[in-house]
Amino acid sequence: MEKAAVSIKDMLKKDQILSAGHRMCAGCAAPTIVKLMGMALRGPTIVCENTGCLEVATTIYPYTAWEIPWIHVAFENAAAVASGVVEAMDVMREKGRSEDEHVDVIAIGGDGSSFDIGFGAISGMLERGHDIVYMVYDNGAYQNTGIQRSGATLPGQETTTSWAGKVEPGKRQRKKPLAEIVAAHKIPYVATVDPYHYRDFIKKFRKALEVEGPAFIHAFSPCPRGWRSQTGKSIELSKLAVETGIHPLFEVIDGEEWIMSSPSKNLKELKPLDEYWATQGQFRHLKDPKWDDFKKQIRDQVSHDWELLRKRCGLE
Amino acid sequence: MSEKYNEIPMAGNIIEPGNSKKYLTGGWRAQRPIHNPAECLWIKNGACGRCWIFCPDMAIRLVEKDGVRSYEFDYDYCKGCGICSNECPTSSITMEGE
Numbered sequence: 241m242e243k244a245a246v247s248i249k250d251m252l253k254k255d256q257i258l259s260a261g262h263r264m265c266a267g268c269a270a271p272t273i274v275k276l277m278g279m280a281l282r283g284p285t286i287v288c289e290n291t292g293c294l295e296v297a298t299t300i301y302p303y304t305a306w307e308i309p310w311i312h313v314a315f316e317n318a319a320a321v322a323s324g325v326v327e328a329m330d331v332m333r334e335k336g337r338s339e340d341e342h343v344d345v346i347a348i349g350g351d352g353s354s355f356d357i358g359f360g361a362i363s364g365m366l367e368r369g370h371d372i373v374y375m376v377y378d379n380g381a382y383q384n385t386g387i388q389r390s391g392a393t394l395p396g397q398e399t400t401t402s403w404a405g406k407v408e409p410g411k412r413q414r415k416k417p418l419a420e421i422v423a424a425h426k427i428p429y430v431a432t433v434d435p436y437h438y439r440d441f442i443k444k445f446r447k448a449l450e451v452e453g454p455a456f457i458h459a460f461s462p463c464p465r466g467w468r469s470q471t472g473k474s475i476e477l478s479k480l481a482v483e484t485g486i487h488p489l490f491e492v493i494d495g496e497e498w499i500m501s502s503p504s505k506n507l508k509e510l511k512p513l514d515e516y517w518a519t520q521g522q523f524r525h526l527k528d529p530k531w532d533d534f535k536k537q538i539r540d541q542v543s544h545d546w547e548l549l550r551k552r553c554g555l556e
Numbered sequence: 557m558s559e560k561y562n563e564i565p566m567a568g569n570i571i572e573p574g575n576s577k578k579y580l581t582g583g584w585r586a587q588r589p590i591h592n593p594a595e596c597l598w599i600k601n602g603a604c605g606r607c608w609i610f611c612p613d614m615a616i617r618l619v620e621k622d623g624v625r626s627y628e629f630d631y632d633y634c635k636g637c638g639i640c641s642n643e644c645p646t647s648s649i650t651m652e653g654e
Contacts, residue, residue, distance in 0.1 A: 248605035252618060259574035260614040260633040261581055267637035271612035301568065303576040438609055464637075472638025472651075475610050
């Protein structure tokens with residue numbers, strides 16, 4: 241069984257699972273996330289993918305950027321397909337048609353297919369208890385089809401279906417707390433990660449692969465095209481999201497034991513949200529003083545969620 | 557893609573994994589990263605490598621051969637996003653217009 245590569249020396253020796261020449265936008269963090277995912281792999285792996293930026297842009301015919309077995313069926317059903325793959329591998333092993341003792345199955349979805357469209361399929365997979373790691377790369381909207389609002393869109397975020405203007409300040413509703421919803425299924429392992437804290441990412445992903453039964457990883461993935469941010473700032477933005485409390489890093493074991501990860505735990509206090517908003521064009525309208533009340537609502541909500549999370553993790 | 561209809565694999569299957577390497581994305585680039593080895597931690601002591609870790613286009617080559625370390629950008633694939641330059645702790649990478 242291969243070890244997880246955490247140091248640069250080990251990383252350079254590990255085979256990459258995504259090759260160059262894919263057509264993700266310049267500065268997209270999703271290929272970095274897949275690269276880090278590859279560092280945690282321990283042997284033969286099959287990837288099932290939902291429709292999304294990553295699926296579309298890495299497999300434009302007649303090319304594929306994937307170096308490992310990969311399957312895509314429809315928008316919502318990577319979790320269901322992954323369940324099928326696990327069952328199929330079991331049957332093939334029984335019939336002596338596969339020599340691999342164990343094959344890891346990973347399902348990947350964007351936030352649209354995980355928070356909204358494919359949510360039922362994920363819930364079903366978790367309930368059936370198949371040994372799968374489901375990873376969502378969350379870029380905050382349906383970026384692939386033209387930046388439409390999704391369940392993962394942050395309050396105050398402007399998208400093409402939640403325009404900001406004289407009457408509306410972008411999306412008004414809060415973001416769906418998907419990691420907490422998944423943790424409520426009482427599955428063995430749930431974690432939130434971001435590409436900036438890459439050691440934390442790889443260790444958590446490896447843990448997710450090692451547990452028996454389903455595991456869920458929520459990765460934060462900045463999108464320069466949809467967020468109107470600078471392409472070079474993507475990784476920095478994911479760090480800022482952790483520091484402002486938009487994407488706190490934690491693990492949940494068996495749905496009961498909440499552990500805050502060190503990058504979040506070591507924060508003395510959260511950075512002001514205005515710092516995060518200032519880096520992106522999608523929050524530009526919030527500079528207008530008439531949205532001050534709305535901004536206060538968001539700040540209160542984020543700090544309330546943060547306090548609640550700290551309590552759950554036993555830090556207060 | 558220059559194969560004729562009868563040269564394409566059955567059902568349009570892609571047989572070769574990772575064949576997107578044949579598609580060069582370097583033409584997307586508006587800015588070009590330039591590496592300065594004087595301060596680079598990889599060249600100095602084989603540590604860091606943050607540019608390699610974060611590069612979304614796998615366009616950085618870090619090679620260590622017989623104790624000699626080299627650093628190279630693959631301009632065939634680099635899209636010029638500037639993540640390497642932004643994340644470099646010693647500012648060894650600068651972006652220049654194409």
